[in-house]
Amino acid sequence: MFVSNFYRAAIKPSFRATIRSVSTLQSNSHIYIFPPNSGSNSHTLSLLPTNPPSQPLAIGTTTQIPPTTDSFIENPQFLSILNDVMRKHAAEDPMVQGQAAAFASTSGSALGSGGMFFPQQSKRKSKAGGMAGDGAGGASSQGGAGGGGRGGYVHVSDLRAPPDYGRIAWPEDIFGSLEVDGQGNFVKGDDGILGNWQSSGSYRIITREGILGLSDYLRERLIARLQDEEKSEGK
Numbered sequence: 001m002f003v004s005n006f007y008r009a010a011i012k013p014s015f016r017a018t019i020r021s022v023s024t025l026q027s028n029s030h031i032y033i034f035p036p037n038s039g040s041n042s043h044t045l046s047l048l049p050t051n052p053p054s055q056p057l058a059i060g061t062t063t064q065i066p067p068t069t070d071s072f073i074e075n076p077q078f079l080s081i082l083n084d085v086m087r088k089h090a091a092e093d094p095m096v097q098g099q100a101a102a103f104a105s106t107s108g109s110a111l112g113s114g115g116m117f118f119p120q121q122s123k124r125k126s127k128a129g130g131m132a133g134d135g136a137g138g139a140s141s142q143g144g145a146g147g148g149g150r151g152g153y154v155h156v157s158d159l160r161a162p163p164d165y166g167r168i169a170w171p172e173d174i175f176g177s178l179e180v181d182g183q184g185n186f187v188k189g190d191d192g193i194l195g196n197w198q199s200s201g202s203y204r205i206i207t208r209e210g211i212l213g214l215s216d217y218l219r220e221r222l223i224a225r226l227q228d229e230e231k232s233e234g235k
Contacts, residue, residue: 025211027210033045034046037052043062043065043067044060044061045059045062045211047222054230056077056233057075057229057233058078059074059211060205061073067206067211069204078205081225081226081229083176084225085225086156086175086218087193090156090176090197090218093215093218095217100180102184103180104182151180152179153178154177155174155176156175157169158203158210158213160173160213161213171200172202172203173203176200177200178197179196
C-alpha cells in the first residue's frame with residue numbers, strides 16, 4: 001500500500017504537467033498546440049494529443065499563436081493523408097450525401113448558377129476567362145444544379161467559410177470534388193471507390209477565415225487514419 005501510494009505521488013505531478021502543456025486553438029478546439037522545441041521558435045499544430053507530437057503527422061508549424069497565413073507552414077505529408085481520407089470517405093459523409101441528393105432534386109435545381117455543384121458540360125472556359133462553375137460562383141452553370149439529368153460534381157469544402165446560398169466555396173476552401181450522375185448517385189472511380197474523387201489542388205489549410213474546418217464525420221475518419229499512422233511509427 002505504501003509503495004503504491006508513493007508511486008502514484010511520484011508520477012502524478014509529471015502527468016499533470018504533460019496535460020497542462022498541451023492546449024488547443026481557441027478558434028478550433030480539435031487542434032492541439034505544442035510549444036517550440038529547444039532551438040526552434042515554431043509551435044506544432046496537430047489533431048493528435050500525443051506529446052511529443054509526430055512531425056510527419058502534424059498539420060504544420062506556426063511561429064505565433066493564433067496562427068496566421070504568414071506564420072503558418074503546412075505539412076505536405078499531412079495534406080497527402082488528408083486528400084487520401086477524402087478520396088476514401090468523402091462520399092460517406094452525411095453532409096456530402098445531402099448535397100448529392102439535392103443535386104437531382106427539384107429544389108436543388110433552384111440553386112442555379114455557381115451552386116454547390118455544376119453540370120459536366122458546363123466545365124468550360126467562358127468568354128471572360130476562367131472555368132464555368134469555378135470558385136468565383138459566377139453565372140456559368142446554366143440549367144441549374146440538376147443539370148437536366150446529365151450528372152456533374154459535388155464540391156467538398158472547408159466549413160470555416162460556408163458559401164452563400166447558390167454559390168460554391170472559394171478555390172482555397174475546396175478540398176476536391178465528387179462525381180455524381182443525374183440521379184445524384186456517386187459515380188465509381190477507376191480505384192473502385194464511389195465518388196471518383198478529384199483533388200482541387202488549390203486547398204489551403206489556413207486562410208483569413210480560419211483553419212481546417214471539417215465535418216464531424218470526416219474529422220473522425222482523419223483522426224482514425226492519423227492514429228493508425230502513429231501506431232506504425234511505434235509511438
